[in-house]
Each structure stands twice: as structure tokens, then as C-alpha cells.
Amino acid sequence: MIRIRKKTTGEVLRQIEGESLAGAKLSGAELADANLREMDLSGADLRGANLAGASLREANLSGAILAGANLSWATLRFADLSGADLEGANLYAVRLRSADLTRASLREARLDMADLREAAMRRADLTGATLGGTVFQQADLSGAILEDVDLGTAYLVGTVYDENTRWPAGYRPAASARRVR
Numbered sequence: 001m002i003r004i005r006k007k008t009t010g011e012v013l014r015q016i017e018g019e020s021l022a023g024a025k026l027s028g029a030e031l032a033d034a035n036l037r038e039m040d041l042s043g044a045d046l047r048g049a050n051l052a053g054a055s056l057r058e059a060n061l062s063g064a065i066l067a068g069a070n071l072s073w074a075t076l077r078f079a080d081l082s083g084a085d086l087e088g089a090n091l092y093a094v095r096l097r098s099a100d101l102t103r104a105s106l107r108e109a110r111l112d113m114a115d116l117r118e119a120a121m122r123r124a125d126l127t128g129a130t131l132g133g134t135v136f137q138q139a140d141l142s143g144a145i146l147e148d149v150d151l152g153t154a155y156l157v158g159t160v161y162d163e164n165t166r167w168p169a170g171y172r173p174a175a176s177a178r179r180v181r
Contacts, residue, residue: 007035007055022060032070042080062100123164141165142180 002021004014013034016024022040027047034054042060048068058078065085072092082102086109093113102122112132116139123143135155143164151171159177167173 004031004034004036006033007053008033027065146171 002016002018003012004016005011006013013031014029020040021044023043024041025045026049027045029046029049031054032050032052034051036051036054036056036059038058039056040060041064043063044061045065046069047065049066050070051074052070052072054071054074056074056076056079059076060080061076061084062080062082063084064081066089067085067087068089069086070090071094072090073094075095076099077095077097079096079099081096081104082100084101084104087105087107089106089109091106091109091111091114094111095115096119097115098118099116100120101124102120104121104124106124106126106129108128109126110130111126111134112130114131114134117135117137119136119139121139121141121144124141125145126149127145128148131149131151131154133153133155136159137155138158138160140160142160142162144161145166146168147166149168151168156174157176159173160180161173161177162180173179
């Protein structure tokens with residue numbers, strides 16, 4: 001039995017039978033402020049779930065479906081979101097520092113004010129995402145798709161990119177960005 005608790009009070013938000021949350025069906029779940037630190041949620045269906053303010057630090061969300069989920073103000077430092085579907089998700093002010101978002105779909109996601117410092121975003125698709133005030137400092141954007149986004153207020157100092165990175169039309173990477181082969 002797994003008990004998902006509120007991070008501030010310890011109150012049980014949800015009980016789930018089994019030993020793992022990998023592949024769990026949690027679409028639409030109300031998990032705001034939940035403590036899911038270091039949990040294995042790989043392949044879980046969290047479509048439309050409310051994870052606002054949740055602690056998912058070092059969680060495994062590889063291949064998880066988070067389309068339309070609310071992750072605003074959540075902490076996902078060092079989390080594995082490789083191959084995750086975050087299409088249309090609300091990631092306002094989310095902390096994704098040093099997270100792995102390799103091959104993640106962030107199409108049409110709201111990433112305003114997000115902290116993506118040192119994140120691995122290789123081949124991530126951010127087409128149509130909102131990025132107002134987003135910090136990409138030292139993020140790896142190799143092969144990332146950043147078409148139809150406004151990078152005007154995003155902070156991209158020290159980012160890494162390659163010849164496969166697709167920037168918005170007319171955008172030139174900052175002088176501090178590093179192109180790799």
C-alpha cells in the first residue's frame with residue numbers, strides 16, 4: 001500500500017494498492033502539495049492531474065503522460081521526465097533545475113517563470129510553449145524544437161545547442177551559448 005501524503009501536514013491525500021506507482025492510472029487526480037519525492041511514476045497516466053506545488057524532486061516520470069496537468073509551482077529538481085508527454089501542461093514557475101527532459105513533448109505547455117537551469121532538454125519539443133521569464137541557463141537544448149515560441153524574455157545564458165536545434169524564425173543564440181557537434 002502506497003500512501004501519498006501532503007508535504008506540509010502529512011495528511012493522506014490518496015492510498016494506492018501495490019508497491020509501485022509505475023504505470024499507475026492517476027488521470028485527473030487531486031495531488032496538490034503532495035510529497036512524491038523520489039517516487040517511481042514511470043509510464044504513469046497523470047493526464048489532467050492537479051500536482052500544483054507538489055514535491056517531485058528526484059522522481060522518475062520517464063514516459064509518463066502529464067498532458068494538461070497542473071504542475072504550477074511544483075519542484076521537479078533532478079527528476080527524470082525523459083520521453084514524458086507534457087503537452088498543454090501548466091508548468092508556471094515550476095522548478096526543473098537539473099531535470100532530464102530528453103525527448104519530452106512540451107508542445108503548447110505554459111512554462112512562464114520556470115527554472116530550467118542545467119536541464120537536459122535534448123530533442124525536447126517546445127513548439128508553441130509560452131516561455132515568459134523562463135530561465136534556461138546552462139540547459140542543453142541540443143536538437144530541441146523551439147519553433148513558434150517567443151524567447152524575448154527568456155534567459156538563455158550559457159545554453160548548449162547543436163545544428164539540429166530549431167530556433168524561432170530570426171532568433172540568434174546569445175554569444176554565451178555554446179554550439180556542440
